Amino acid sequence: MxxxxxxxxxxxxxxxxxHRIFKNKDLLKIGHVPEADRIVGRxxxxxxxxxxxxxxxxxxxxxxxxxxxxxxxGKSLVSRHLCQRAKNAAGDDVxxxxxxxxxxxxxxxxxxxxxxxxxxxxxxxxxxxxxxxxLSTSKYYKLLWRILDMRFxxxxxxxxxxxxxxxxxxxxxxxxxxxxGKITCSIGIIAISNxxxxxxxxxxxxxxxxxxxxxxFKPYDANQLREIMHNRTDAFQDDVLTDDVIPLAAAFxxxxxxxxxxxxxxxRHAGEVASESDADTVREAHVRQAQQHAExxxxxxxxxxxxxxxxxxxxALTELSLNSAEDSFLTSQVYxxxxxICAHVELDxxxxxxxxxxxxxxxxxxxxxxxxxxxxxxxGIHLQNRLIEDAHIVRETILEDTRMQEWSTE
DNA sequence: ATTCCACTGGAAAGCGCGGTAG
DNA sequence: CTACCGCGCTTTCCAGTGGAAT
Numbered sequence: 001m002x003x004x005x006x007x008x009x010x011x012x013x014x015x016x017x018x019h020r021i022f023k024n025k026d027l028l029k030i031g032h033v034p035e036a037d038r039i040v041g042r043x044x045x046x047x048x049x050x051x052x053x054x055x056x057x058x059x060x061x062x063x064x065x066x067x068x069x070x071x072x073x074g075k076s077l078v079s080r081h082l083c084q085r086a087k088n089a090a091g092d093d094v095x096x097x098x099x100x101x102x103x104x105x106x107x108x109x110x111x112x113x114x115x116x117x118x119x120x121x122x123x124x125x126x127x128x129x130x131x132x133x134x135l136s137t138s139k140y141y142k143l144l145w146r147i148l149d150m151r152f153x154x155x156x157x158x159x160x161x162x163x164x165x166x167x168x169x170x171x172x173x174x175x176x177x178x179x180x181g182k183i184t185c186s187i188g189i190i191a192i193s194n195x196x197x198x199x200x201x202x203x204x205x206x207x208x209x210x211x212x213x214x215x216x217f218k219p220y221d222a223n224q225l226r227e228i229m230h231n232r233t234d235a236f237q238d239d240v241l242t243d244d245v246i247p248l249a250a251a252f253x254x255x256x257x258x259x260x261x262x263x264x265x266x267x268r269h270a271g272e273v274a275s276e277s278d279a280d281t282v283r284e285a286h287v288r289q290a291q292q293h294a295e296x297x298x299x300x301x302x303x304x305x306x307x308x309x310x311x312x313x314x315x316a317l318t319e320l321s322l323n324s325a326e327d328s329f330l331t332s333q334v335y336x337x338x339x340x341i342c343a344h345v346e347l348d349x350x351x352x353x354x355x356x357x358x359x360x361x362x363x364x365x366x367x368x369x370x371x372x373x374x375x376x377x378x379x380g381i382h383l384q385n386r387l388i389e390d391a392h393i394v395r396e397t398i399l400e401d402t403r404m405q406e407w408s409t410e
Numbered sequence: 411a412t413t414c415c416a417c418t419g420g421a422a423a424g425c426g427c428g429g430t431a432g
Numbered sequence: 433c434t435a436c437c438g439c440g441c442t443t444t445c446c447a448g449t450g451g452a453a454t
Binding site: 307377 | 451
């Protein structure tokens with residue numbers, strides 16, 4: 001990163017090999033929004049959603065929409081696409097703003113409001129600086145209201161994966177802001193969830209203020225998955241995809257409830273595998289390899305991303321599984337093992353209460369399975385923890401952590 | 411039907427960190 | 433500088449829980 005400010009790519013054979021496979025890899029990125037004529041099999045959903053948003057284009061209130069559907073069913077895609085179109089369709093006299101929030105990243109009310117304010121802000125116009133943290137929730141709201149009124153007539157907000165957000169009053173505050181006279185700008189909310197039950201578990205007060213229509217996205221079928229991938233083949237150089245690649249990737253994705261994201265992921269991975277192995281074409285074998293790759297990557301990311309204490313808890317269960325004929329263990333047993341490991345690697349020992357939650361998190365990630373059992377009169381209630389993933393692989397992955405090195409000699 | 415028990419899990423609160431505002 | 437805020441991680445407290453033994 002020192003010299004070379006000269007323009008244009010330089011023909012270095014070390015860095016050009018990838019171009020043999022890919023022409024425009026961006027087309028396979030996750031957030032990529034294809035042009036309208038490339039969105040497959042969602043015509044009905046698009047026109048329904050468009051009707052709800054119609055108000056925004058003409059400067060009055062768009063309706064709120066709750067979208068349900070499994071992952072990779074095109075929910076975010078269609079929403080983003082329509083926001084873009086609404087912007088284009090609006091006349092010169094109507095200022096439309098749109099914002100996309102991923103609630104997996106912004107999990108609290110404050111974070112979402114601050115992100116909204118930041119994304120909708122334009123410091124040149126409003127002369128408002130939005131700090132990314134440090135303010136109280138109410139101050140972030142006030143900033144947001146000011147920004148909205150200075151810049152827009154109507155705004156469409158997409159809240160993706162809203163079921164991952166821990167508070168729910170956000171929906172209420174956003175939808176009430178206009179009628180409460182806090183702003184004159186109108187807000188339309190598109191809330192996206194992959195849990196159908198989401199609306200049921202909302203607070204009554206929230207439910208009544210968040211007036212909404214519901215929209216359900218069906219999973220893609222195998223034909224649609226193939227078409228989706230065909231539409232993106234120009235991410236690759238001409239003729240590098242062999243004929244079996246797309247049908248196989250479609251088959252893998254169809255197993256996962258027709259997940260289009262998965263399909264595209266496999267396709268991209270397959271291209272990367274082919275590229276790394278210096279092949280001229282992407283073949284069936286690359287797809288299979290990519291599929292395995294993706295699963296290992298996912299697991300590795302899950303484990304290596306978690307804090308040391310969580311790893312230790314998981315390691316305790318792993319050691320028990322490796323050194324015993326049993327495969328499931330009571331929390332107290334796992335905790336004993338955990339204490340031993342902590343003592344050995346000089347790590348603070350957490351309370352049992354906290355420890356239970358750590359294991360529960362692992363269960364949520366699908367690494368551990370927990371079953372509740374009752375031993376009766378003198379027994380009481382217990383949890384049985386069982387490792388789902390292969391114990392050797394888990395152990396290996398955890399021991400990559402420098403803090404865990406000490407233990408590897410045991 | 412009742413008792414019994416060892417653990418479960420919700421709630422509240424504390425701590426330290428990284429941040430803003432004045 | 434002080435006051436304040438959000439947030440992740442943690443502890444402390446304690447009212448359940450529910451099947452087997454009685």
